[in-house]
Amino acid sequence: MIGLIGLLMVSCKTYTPNNLPDHHLHFGKGGGFTGMTTEYMLLRNGQLFVREGRAGSGEWREMEKVEKAAAKDLYRTWENDDLFKVDVREPGNLYYFMTMKKDTAEFRQSWGASGYQPDESLKSFYGRAMDLIRTAESKPDTRN
Template sequence: MVRNITVYSLLTIMLFACGSNRSLSKKFPGQRIAFGKGGGFTGQQITYVLSTDGVLMLKESIGQNFKAINSISADRTRSLFDRFNKIDLKNINLNEPGNNYFFLEKQQDSSQRRISWGKQGVEVPEVIKVLHTDLMQLIPKQ
């Protein structure tokens, strides 16, 4: 009985986790920039997603739905996407998360390409670090 409940719970969590990505691509079709950070003692990942229409969303944990937290001007959004699209993520092999890590991810409809870094001694191109910092500054102060 306990085993059945555990299996059912896991399946439900997986269904909702996958469903939120599908609904995100339906609600905000086209390209999106996902970015954030994670790791540490809890291993929690905080994900932000910027859509081309300037909506900034937050997802703090697996299974949680995205919620809108800010609206970015059209000019600022266009500038960030232009800078982001100049980075050739297809040809950057950067998957070096450390205990604490940062990431950038290109989401296009249902496809994605992600880079992550944070491991000591790993060199990250300056353009990536600066863009990530600029994206993190979009987050409203609490």
């Protein structure tokens, strides 16, 4: 019984931007005249965070969670496709990006340069990640 309670506590762990698990996925878009970015961070447990500002700046705020199974499925796709373990640095004036942080390694893809076409699996993965954002944004706010 005690083991079951411990398992439930571990499986329900929530994180903060200052206390993150070893693996987390960042994605978003930015650039243009203002140079502003919108960056999302998805954790394997379905927690989502967002920050807006100049690249790498701004305060993280938590969004509604998405289904844990959907988040895990996205992580599995990333882990099983070697394409995502190769850095792509082809940003344009307007650009899209994904970064997977895994332990001490970081894999980054950024694209948007004219004349550069990212692999279809990269675009599909990004689309699936953004679908999770739209799902979270359509939920009523239950975090209060």
